[in-house]
Amino acid sequence: MSKRTRIHPVQFYLNDDEQYILEEKYRLSRMKSKSAFLRKMILYGFVYEVDYSHIRKMNTLLGNISSNLNLTHRINSSNTVYQKDLDDIKELMEKIWQLQKSMVSKQPLIKQ
Helix, strand or coil: CCCCCCCCCCCCCCCHHHHHHHHHHHHHHCCCCHHHHHHHHHHHCCCCCCCCHHHHHHHHHHHHHHHHHHHHHHHHHCCCCCHHHHHHHHHHHHHHHHHHHHHHHCCCCCCC
16 A cells, blocks of 8 residues: 555535535636545635647647648658648648637747
8 A cells, every 4th residue: 555645534514505506616726636626625715727729739730730741851852842731831820829829828828
């Protein structure tokens, strides 16, 4: 059996309404452990879920750029670079910069 780092148990009682609210907040937190949820609520007063969908979009765009750069490299090795390929890369780079600016503006702790 592993040695616990938290050795002080806490016990308290709730009425039906309080139990419902606790269960609902725990469910909405999407945390895997109710113990960890309660610990965060007691120590920090809040629990929040972070939406990383914008980072997934950015990763997709970076993958697109990587593919285009590989294609441009192959084309360039044959000494033929098409303006359309360069325009596609510029367009993807502009999308990434827009997404980056959007992400930064949503972060309240980052000064611009």
